[in-house]
Amino acid sequence: MTNAAWVVQTASPGETQRLGAALAGLLPRGALVALRGDLATGKTCLVAGMAKRLAELDYVHSPTFTLVNQYGEDPALLHVDLYRLGGPDELADLGYAELFDSDNICVVEWAERAESLLPERRLDIFLEHAGHDLRRLTLQNRALLPRGWQEQLESAVLR
Ligand SMILES: Nc1ncnc2c1ncn2[C@@H]1O[C@H](COP(=O)(O)OP(=O)(O)OP(=O)(O)O)[C@@H](O)[C@H]1O
Ligand SMILES: [Mg+2]
Numbered sequence: 001m002t003n004a005a006w007v008v009q010t011a012s013p014g015e016t017q018r019l020g021a022a023l024a025g026l027l028p029r030g031a032l033v034a035l036r037g038d039l040a041t042g043k044t045c046l047v048a049g050m051a052k053r054l055a056e057l058d059y060v061h062s063p064t065f066t067l068v069n070q071y072g073e074d075p076a077l078l079h080v081d082l083y084r085l086g087g088p089d090e091l092a093d094l095g096y097a098e099l100f101d102s103d104n105i106c107v108v109e110w111a112e113r114a115e116s117l118l119p120e121r122r123l124d125i126f127l128e129h130a131g132h133d134l135r136r137l138t139l140q141n142r143a144l145l146p147r148g149w150q151e152q153l154e155s156a157v158l159r
Contacts, residue, residue, distance in 0.1 A: 005140045006150040008157060012133055015157065016042045019137070020049020022156030023123075026149055029075050029103050032119050034111030037127030042135045043109045046125070047079050050107060062109065067094055078106040082113040091117065 010016045023046075027033070033050075035043040044062050051057040055072025062081040063069040067090070069079040078099055085091065096117055099106055111118060124140040141149065 003141055003143060004150065005138060007136065007138045009130060010135050013045050016045045016135060017049035019153065019157050020046040021053040022153050024050040024053035026145055026152060027105050031105045031144055032100055032122040033107040034118055034122055034124045035107065035109050035127065036112050041127035041129055043127055047107050051077055054105065068099065076104040078104050080106060080108040082108065082110040085113050
């Protein structure tokens with residue numbers, strides 16, 4: 001396990017989805033992926049790629065009133081979006097403890113809104129606008145992914 005960071009730039013929504021799909025292939029069961037970044041930086045797009053790989057879905061949209069969507073099973077991909085989170089009580093109602101620590105794979109948009117509740121072992125992804133259709137993604141592994149993950153993702157994105 002490593003705590004290294006890796007920066008990658010994507011030039012289209014399709015590239016971001018490909019990265020998400022490749023990433024989903026590396027995630028162990030129980031993984032928590034925390035996405036952070038401004039509006040329209042591609043968080044949902046990255047989740048769409050993960051859902052394609054894990055649940056063979058061609059389209060996902062963020063959960064709204066429920067704050068969480070589930071795609072596929074065994075492991076399910078749990079898609080949480082905290083943009084509309086009203087307050088800490090809502091997180092408790094959501095059952096965040098089971099969501100963030102389960103046998104499934106959980107990906108959280110606007111994860112900073114639950115910062116103190118996130119498990120220490122996770123993958124943080126920071127997404128930024130880098131002009132036009134360019135997006136810069138900084139992946140910070142926090143003891144979740146095995147050694148060599150950057151090389152594996154790099155080859156998946158370049159292919
Ligand atoms: N390289 C890229 N990667 C991802 N999306 C891109 C890229 N270039 C352009 N886009 C566009 O940016 C938008 C990203 O939307 P998306 O819903 O994924 O963002 P988001 O970060 O989830 O936003 P929100 O904070 O509103 O949930 C889409 O309209 C997509 O077509
Ligand atoms: Mg989104």
